[in-house]
Amino acid sequence: MADETDPSQKENFWKRLPSGVRTYVIFCVLTIAAMGYANQTGWFPTYGIFSGENSMHSSYRTGGYSFGGGHGIHGK
Amino acid sequence: MAGDSKNTPAVSNFDCQQCGAPVAIRASGFTVTVVCPSCGSLSEIDNGNFILVQRSVELLKIKPRIVLGTKGKMRGCVYQVIGFMRRYEREYADQPWDEYLLYNPYQGYRWLMEYKGHWTLFKATKSVPQKVTDRSVSFIGSTFQDYHQGNAVVQFVLGEFYWRVRAADSVRTRDLIKPPFMLSQEIDGREVNWSLGEYVEPAEVLDAFHPDPMPEKEGIAPNQPSVVKGLRQYCTVWLAAIVVIFSVQIFGTSIKPLKIIEGKRVTVPETGLSDIEVAQFSTASSSTHVEINVTAFVDQSWATVGLSILPVEGTNQTPAHRFEKDISFYSGYDDGYWSEGSKSEDFLINALPRGNYRVLLTVTPEKGHSVDILAKVKVSPTVWSNCWLAIFLITLPIVWLSFRSRVFETKRWSDSEFNPFAKREEQ
Numbered sequence: 140m141a142d143e144t145d146p147s148q149k150e151n152f153w154k155r156l157p158s159g160v161r162t163y164v165i166f167c168v169l170t171i172a173a174m175g176y177a178n179q180t181g182w183f184p185t186y187g188i189f190s191g192e193n194s195m196h197s198s199y200r201t202g203g204y205s206f207g208g209g210h211g212i213h214g215k
Numbered sequence: 216m217a218g219d220s221k222n223t224p225a226v227s228n229f230d231c232q233q234c235g236a237p238v239a240i241r242a243s244g245f246t247v248t249v250v251c252p253s254c255g256s257l258s259e260i261d262n263g264n265f266i267l268v269q270r271s272v273e274l275l276k277i278k279p280r281i282v283l284g285t286k287g288k289m290r291g292c293v294y295q296v297i298g299f300m301r302r303y304e305r306e307y308a309d310q311p312w313d314e315y316l317l318y319n320p321y322q323g324y325r326w327l328m329e330y331k332g333h334w335t336l337f338k339a340t341k342s343v344p345q346k347v348t349d350r351s352v353s354f355i356g357s358t359f360q361d362y363h364q365g366n367a368v369v370q371f372v373l374g375e376f377y378w379r380v381r382a383a384d385s386v387r388t389r390d391l392i393k394p395p396f397m398l399s400q401e402i403d404g405r406e407v408n409w410s411l412g413e414y415v416e417p418a419e420v421l422d423a424f425h426p427d428p429m430p431e432k433e434g435i436a437p438n439q440p441s442v443v444k445g446l447r448q449y450c451t452v453w454l455a456a457i458v459v460i461f462s463v464q465i466f467g468t469s470i471k472p473l474k475i476i477e478g479k480r481v482t483v484p485e486t487g488l489s490d491i492e493v494a495q496f497s498t499a500s501s502s503t504h505v506e507i508n509v510t511a512f513v514d515q516s517w518a519t520v521g522l523s524i525l526p527v528e529g530t531n532q533t534p535a536h537r538f539e540k541d542i543s544f545y546s547g548y549d550d551g552y553w554s555e556g557s558k559s560e561d562f563l564i565n566a567l568p569r570g571n572y573r574v575l576l577t578v579t580p581e582k583g584h585s586v587d588i589l590a591k592v593k594v595s596p597t598v599w600s601n602c603w604l605a606i607f608l609i610t611l612p613i614v615w616l617s618f619r620s621r622v623f624e625t626k627r628w629s630d631s632e633f634n635p636f637a638k639r640e641e642q
Contacts, residue, residue, distance in 0.1 A: 149367050158446040159616075160452060167456040171463055174605040178467040181504030181566045183598045 217321065231256060232267040241284070241297040242318045243253075246375040250298075253281060255373070256380060261265060269381055277301060280329070280426035281315055283374045286540070287423030289327075289415070294319045296327075296424060298374035302367045311370055311575060315424075318378075327420070328411065333436035334420045335397055337412035344398055344409060348631060352391055352398065355366045359391035359398045361633045362437045367401070390437060394627075397438040435479060435627045443620040453613050464602040471500070471595040478574065478590035483518070487579040490523065493590040494574040506596045509542070510559040512587040517543035519627045520588070521577035524563050526570055538562050563598065 153161065177183065228239045229249075236253035240246050249258050249265070279299040286295045298316030312330035319325075326337040344354035350361040369384040389400040397416035400407065413437065421429055443449075478494030496505065498501035511518045524536040540562070544555035580586045628634040 159443075160448045163449055163612060164452050166612070167452060167459075170605050170608050171456065171459055174460065174465060174601045175463045177601050178464065178598075179470070180502040181595070182502075182601075183504060183563060183565055184547060184600045184604060214499045 226424075227599055229258075232258065232265065239284075240375060241373060241639075242320075244325075245377045246297075246378050247378055248372075250373045250375070252373060257267050257372070258629040277371045277373075279313065279315070279373060280428065281327075281424045281428070282427075285424050287425075289317070289325075289419065289423045290531045292322050294322070294325060294423075296374075297374070298376050300369060300376075300380070301371040303370050304367060307364070313566070316374065326412075327415070327424075328412065329420075329426075329430065330436065331434060332417065332430040332432035334417060334437060335412040335436070335438060336414040337397075337399065337410040340398075340409040340411050354398055357393050357396070359393045359396070360635075361389070361391045362397075362628075362631045363390045364388065364632070379413065389477050392438045394438045394517050404642060412438065414440060434630075435623065437627065437631070439627065441620055441627075442623050443616045446616060446620050449613060449616055453609060456609050460602055460605050460609075462544045464599065473596055473600075474592075474594040476592040476594070478592065480587055480589045483578040483580055483588055484587050485580055485583055485585050487577075489577045490575045491578075492573050493576050493588070494592050495527065495571065496592045496594055497571045498567050498569050498594060501569050502614070503569075503595055504598065505564045505567055506593040506598070507562045507564070508559055508591045508593070509540075509562065509576070510589045510591075511578070512541040512589075513542060513544050513558060513580075513584070514585070515545055516581040516584040517541055518581065518584075518586045518588075519579040520560070523566060523572045523575040523577070524567070525575055527573055536564050611612045 154162075221418045227243050228237055230236070231251040231254060233256035234251060234254035236251060238251050238253075238258075239251055240249065247260055249260065250256070251258070256267060258265045259268050260266075263341050270640070281296050281299070283296055283299060285463060286293055288294075294317035296315050297318045300314045300316070301311050301641075303311035304316065310331075315327040315329075317325040317327055326354075328335045328337060340354070342354075344352040344359070347358055351358050353359075359416075365388055366385050367388045369380060369382050371382060372380055387402040391398040397412040397414075399410050399412060401410075402408075417429065417432065420426060474496070476494050476496045481488070481491055481493060492509075498505070505524075507522060507524075509520055509522065511520060519539065519541050521537065521539045540560045542558065542560055543556040544554070544558045545556055546552065574590055574592060576588060576590065578586065578588055625636050628636055
């Protein structure tokens with residue numbers, strides 16, 4: 140725009156994007172890919188992450204099991 | 216712009232009528248005013264004759280950072296610095312700015328302006344910007360916002376110029392911005408001039424014209440590019456990503472069919488029950504998620520529910536998964552109905568291998584209470600947590616960048632009498 144006679148906007152669209160935006164595009168693609176992969180393989184965050192509860196114990200990886208961790212209502 | 220000036224006869228050099236020093240004319244044929252670099256006397260060229268119009272009364276006190284005559288390449292063209300002007304506003308006499316007149320025989324004139332270490336390269340516009348509102352104009356498809364209006368007074372001139380200029384000359388100015396661009400309007404009597412400037416990084420000026428000393432940047436220039444480049448593009452990408460995330464979520468859900476297995480309802484005595492089988496289910500793919508909803512029909516009481524997922528084959532194995540949750544529900548009337556807790560809980564099991572499984576419950580009710588238990592198994596249910604997590608992750612950078620951009624813009628506009636942020640605060 141500084142030079143009214145200069146039609147300089149013919150470069151590749153991707154290269155014209157600011158580097159930060161390009162990085163963000165890659166970040167979004169990776170995030171979406173990870174989400175799609177997790178959905179397909181059945182991996183989801185456990186409830187404790189969102190609700191603050193800490194009563195879920197999975198021992199799938201070790202083959203053993205853990206137990207307990209209730210939130211202790213009524214003085215249990 | 217060179218062609219805009221009067222058709223003055225070509226002159227290449229002359230001797231100063233005050234000090235006798237030779238004065239070179241670099242834009243011969245276009246130059247109208249010349250200031251002797253030796254003594255500062257000002258001459259005007261009229262029909263090829265040099266007329267001394269202003270004698271210098273004192274030695275030159277101001278030394279331009281860029282030496283007149285310096286050639287340098289900027290934005291792909293070689294320019295020569297032929298004139299220097301320092302201007303100020305009466306209200307801000309202690310904050311002058313410098314302007315260097317650049318000349319290229321083919322490109323014409325450019326102005327390189329420096330203020331508090333920030334540089335902007337101006338050229339005259341070929342068309343007149345169109346008024347949009349009282350505070351904005353449109354030019355080449357962009358809208359420029361008013362930033363400052365004032366009166367610029369010439370403090371000092373040196374070199375040659377394509378118009379008649381003297382110290383103390385004054386023009387009305389209006390600056391509008393759309394970073395990194397700035398539109399500048401100058402009104403001198405009936406003459407209105409518009410010029411378009413673009414911010415130039417100091418490194419580029421240093422490389423081209425070697426200013427000495429190079430001024431340090433102070434504050435934020437009106438047309439300085441934001442620290443966050445392309446915020447609008449970031450937001451466009453964010454919006455596109457949101458659409459893709461929902462598409463992936465919905466498409467992914469449709470691939471794996473949902474299976475619901477209703478378990479049997481079991482009455483648990485107050486002494487409790489251990490490892491009662493309430494349902495069986497099978498997973499078809501190698502990695503499947505399962506959600507088990509357990510409802511304990513408690514009322515004004517609680518029960519602890521332990522859930523085990525056990526492969527059908529090999530019942531002597533250790534349970535693959537075991538969870539425990541407390542389920543409680545209380546309600547009553549106290550200035551209206553109230554309730555606390557929930558009668559059902561969900562258990563989510565990630566990535567179960569292909570196979571057949573049993574669901575076992577161990578239930579411990581509150582002393583003196585029996586409870587009915589019902590389990591429902593959902594194989595490959597729709598779970599949105601990954602979707603929300605992905606949206607959260609891609610939104611975080613946008614929030615951070617918006618914050619940084621806002622801080623930067625607030626600082627940029629803090630020196631403007633048209634500060635839009637100040638208006639909002641006042642409101």
